[in-house]
Amino acid sequence: MKGSEFSSAGNLKGTYSFPDNFNPELNKPAKVSGAEAIIKSLLMEGVETIFGYPGGAIMPVYDALYDYRDKVNHVLTRHEQGAVHAAQGYARASGKVGVCFATSGPGATNLITGIADAFIDSTPLVCITGQVGSFLLGTDAFQETDVVGISMPVTKWNYQVTNAEEIPTAIANAFYIAKSGRPGPVVIDITKDAQFSEFVYYYQSAKKIRSYQPKPKLNIEQVKAAATLINKSEKPLVLFGQGVSLSGADTEFRKFIEKTGIPAAWTLLGISSLPTTHPLNVGMLGMHGNYGPNKLTNEADLIIAIGMRFDDRVTGDLKRYATNAKIIHIEIDDAEIDKNVKTDVAVHADAKEALTSLVNFVDKKNHEKWLSSFNTLYDEEFDQVISKEIKPDAGKLRMAEVVKKLSEKTPDDTIVVTDVGQHQMVTARYFEHSGKSLSITSGGLGTMGFCLPASMGAKIGSTDKSVLAIIGDGGFQMTIQELATIAQYKIGIKIVVLNNQFLGMVRQWQELFFESRYSFTEMTNPDFVKIADGFGIPGRRLDQREHLDSSIDEMLSTEGPYFLEVMVEQEDNVFPMVPTGASVSEIRLS
Amino acid sequence: MKQEYTLSIFTENHIGMLHRVTIIFTRRHINIESITASQSEVEGIHRYTIVIREELEQVQKVVKQIEKQVDVIRAHYHKTDELIYQEIALYKLSVSAIRDGLGIETIIRENNARLLTIEKDHLIIEKTGHKEETAELFEKLKPFGIVEFVRSGRVAIMKDTVNEFEKLEYNEEV
Ligand SMILES: Cc1ncc(C[n+]2csc(CCOP(=O)(O)OP(=O)(O)O)c2C)c(N)n1
Numbered sequence: 001m002k003g004s005e006f007s008s009a010g011n012l013k014g015t016y017s018f019p020d021n022f023n024p025e026l027n028k029p030a031k032v033s034g035a036e037a038i039i040k041s042l043l044m045e046g047v048e049t050i051f052g053y054p055g056g057a058i059m060p061v062y063d064a065l066y067d068y069r070d071k072v073n074h075v076l077t078r079h080e081q082g083a084v085h086a087a088q089g090y091a092r093a094s095g096k097v098g099v100c101f102a103t104s105g106p107g108a109t110n111l112i113t114g115i116a117d118a119f120i121d122s123t124p125l126v127c128i129t130g131q132v133g134s135f136l137l138g139t140d141a142f143q144e145t146d147v148v149g150i151s152m153p154v155t156k157w158n159y160q161v162t163n164a165e166e167i168p169t170a171i172a173n174a175f176y177i178a179k180s181g182r183p184g185p186v187v188i189d190i191t192k193d194a195q196f197s198e199f200v201y202y203y204q205s206a207k208k209i210r211s212y213q214p215k216p217k218l219n220i221e222q223v224k225a226a227a228t229l230i231n232k233s234e235k236p237l238v239l240f241g242q243g244v245s246l247s248g249a250d251t252e253f254r255k256f257i258e259k260t261g262i263p264a265a266w267t268l269l270g271i272s273s274l275p276t277t278h279p280l281n282v283g284m285l286g287m288h289g290n291y292g293p294n295k296l297t298n299e300a301d302l303i304i305a306i307g308m309r310f311d312d313r314v315t316g317d318l319k320r321y322a323t324n325a326k327i328i329h330i331e332i333d334d335a336e337i338d339k340n341v342k343t344d345v346a347v348h349a350d351a352k353e354a355l356t357s358l359v360n361f362v363d364k365k366n367h368e369k370w371l372s373s374f375n376t377l378y379d380e381e382f383d384q385v386i387s388k389e390i391k392p393d394a395g396k397l398r399m400a401e402v403v404k405k406l407s408e409k410t411p412d413d414t415i416v417v418t419d420v421g422q423h424q425m426v427t428a429r430y431f432e433h434s435g436k437s438l439s440i441t442s443g444g445l446g447t448m449g450f451c452l453p454a455s456m457g458a459k460i461g462s463t464d465k466s467v468l469a470i471i472g473d474g475g476f477q478m479t480i481q482e483l484a485t486i487a488q489y490k491i492g493i494k495i496v497v498l499n500n501q502f503l504g505m506v507r508q509w510q511e512l513f514f515e516s517r518y519s520f521t522e523m524t525n526p527d528f529v530k531i532a533d534g535f536g537i538p539g540r541r542l543d544q545r546e547h548l549d550s551s552i553d554e555m556l557s558t559e560g561p562y563f564l565e566v567m568v569e570q571e572d573n574v575f576p577m578v579p580t581g582a583s584v585s586e587i588r589l590s
Numbered sequence: 591m592k593q594e595y596t597l598s599i600f601t602e603n604h605i606g607m608l609h610r611v612t613i614i615f616t617r618r619h620i621n622i623e624s625i626t627a628s629q630s631e632v633e634g635i636h637r638y639t640i641v642i643r644e645e646l647e648q649v650q651k652v653v654k655q656i657e658k659q660v661d662v663i664r665a666h667y668h669k670t671d672e673l674i675y676q677e678i679a680l681y682k683l684s685v686s687a688i689r690d691g692l693g694i695e696t697i698i699r700e701n702n703a704r705l706l707t708i709e710k711d712h713l714i715i716e717k718t719g720h721k722e723e724t725a726e727l728f729e730k731l732k733p734f735g736i737v738e739f740v741r742s743g744r745v746a747i748m749k750d751t752v753n754e755f756e757k758l759e760y761n762e763e764v
Contacts, residue, residue, distance in 0.1 A: 149606070149609065152606065152609055152613060153613050153617065156660065157660040157661070160605070177660055209660065210663070211601070211661050211662060211663040212660045212661075333658065334654050334657070334658065335651070335654040335655045335658045337654075338650070339651055339654075
């Protein structure tokens with residue numbers, strides 16, 4: 001339907017039109033409370049699940065929710081950080097906007113880590129926080145914090161509602177902003193009086209905001225300039241990030257590399273857009289990435305970066321990065337272009353649109369010799385690192401062999417979720433992606449505690465898929481309370497804790513760069529299996545190689561959630577490694 | 591090389607907008623030399639003029655990050671010579687400055703300043719101009735005893751005309 005320009009109460013302006021799923025029953029203009037308007041608006045946006053935690057300032061909303069229990073699913077997590085990470089996992093698994101609720105003050109501040117995580121990893125979230133009454137704002141009232149101020153640096157947009165009539169517009173804009181363009185988190189802070197007061201409700205979803213241009217228009221000249229460089233290049237290398245999957249461009253991406261025959265390397269968040277075994281997949285970039293793509297970044301004559309942002313963990317020392325290459329950057333966010341690496345040709349566009357067009361201008365080619373140089377380096381890496389990791393002859397279990405086994409035994413379309421640390425890098429390196437699988441991890445922020453709640457969100461967002469959570473013993477204890485949520489809602493995720501009794505990644509750095517001075521990284525852990533059992537989740541501890549197969553089989557054949565603790569080599573290191581400050585081509589195999 | 595740049599930023603008039611813009615400078619550890627906020631020629635659209643000293647590349651990155659904010663309509667940066675700009679300064683002096691007959695009137699006249707008001711104890715002089723000019727007048731008035739001094743941030747207008755609000759039109763529905 002056609003949009004119309006109007007200005008609602010307050011100072012939010014925009015052009016609005018009816019949503020596609022326009023439901024006249026829900027949207028009959030009727031007098032409702034602000035709290036009910038919030039719930040109705042979420043339903044109008046097609047929200048099915050809310051992750052949240054109640055408290056004083058958001059009680060009217062929870063009260064309104066009580067009447068809508070049959071229309072929307074609410075998951076009570078055990079900590080607001082759990083709610084926001086669950087919403088992130090939900091969003092990344094389902095492609096929808098994740099929604100969470102929290103009360104004012106401590107409830108809202110507990111969301112901040114997850115919001116910051118969603119911001120840096122471009123995850124669409126709408127977080128609704130209760131706020132003290134508008135007449136109390138700024139008075140240090142009970143549980144008052146400046147949520148708009150605190151969340152401003154880590155949100156794509158935020159807004160405080162003090163007047164019930166602003167609720168429909170604020171929520172419509174929130175969803176539109178969260179999911180359009182480069183996605184991101186939005187916070188809507190709603191005062192308690194606005195939740196109580198009544199007004200005539202009517203909802204129109206947002207289709208446009210005048211100051212906001214989510215998708216740049218594709219500039220065909222930029223595409224042609226990129227094609228010219230690509231067609232001339234002898235040693236091109238594609239670097240791809242999450243932008244590919246965010247724009248739904250997996251197919252177009254594959255067409256592009258297959259036509260041009262260009263080797264492609266991925267960032268941690270790009271990982272599942274291309275099957276691991278694809279002949280052009282040359283592996284992971286960056287600090288713990290593969291030997292070939294890191295070494296050869298400085299040999300390439302052209303880098304084609306697609307939906308990635310040249311994070312310092314990917315580039316190493318920028319002054320000695322891609323020293324022989326021209327740079328093409330296909331990127332939806334103009335602020336990322338030339339931010340870290342100066343481009344020769346920028347294609348400021350949505351990845352899918354850009355690739356759909358670009359593929360028409362590039363020559364069909366293959367770069368056999370260049371590609372084989374990656375394979376040679378892979379063989380070297382295999383001999384010196386990989387073989388020992390996945391097939392150790394003796395000693396304790398290694399993370400890599402466990403991950404490898406999990407990868408073999410889990411279904412092709414598994415969603416694998418990791419926390420932060422050695423196990424995360426090992427999983428990225430050794431879990432094989434089929435093209436149907438999905439990886440969810442905290443990339444940009446590196447938030448320990450992310451995995452457990454994110455995997456429950458992922459399972460709820462994608463119930464038909466199997467969800468595998470791989471966590472370190474440190475990170476597991478950061479959000480361990482969510483075992484209660486998993487048990488209460490019978491969320492059938494498979495949890496694997498790779499227990500090295502250390503904050504492994506930090507210990508590795510201490511060993512390599514701080515003369516093995518293990519300053520506060522050793523942990524005496526509780527009996528995790530007993531704890532899981534206490535929460536009502538079955539599980540077992542595994543410390544013998546010969547039981548690896550059977551334990552995984554038992555886990556996968558158990559209905560519902562399952563907890564597997566694997567005791568692994570305590571002082572194992574993840575290699576290869578680009579030490580901080582080094583150039584990517586100085587990557588070490590040991 | 592660090593140089594003076596003036597940023598013109600056009601935003602929706604929302605509570606907290608200025609904060610959203612200034613944290614971008616804070617994050618990059620950039621000091622704001624001066625800042626002015628006011629309504630623009632279009633109702634509901636605010637305009638910030640911010641002066642910083644930075645390297646061009648850094649300025650370009652900051653401007654992109656500002657323009658990326660949802661409620662920011664447009665952001666530009668300019669070198670000083672591309673602008674017509676002014677600042678205003680107020681000087682409060684004791685009335686004895688006149689009584690002394692030391693030629694304060696001449697100073698006011700020669701510096702294109704004006705006497706805004708004379709109160710029982712004080713007089714207030716106003717001068718608009720560039721920072722060097724208001725600073726020069728400050729030096730000249732110093733011997734009379736300046737009780738209070740204040741200078742505004744810069745306001746600036748581009749010499750070239752551009753349609754600031756074309757973006758409002760080219761934003762399509764998606
Ligand atoms: C919230 C948070 N605090 C601290 C860190 C720093 N950090 C990065 S990895 C790591 C160790 C993780 O240990 P563990 O969870 O046991 O996983 P492992 O590395 O042993 O696989 C730490 C402390 C972090 N990333 N996040």
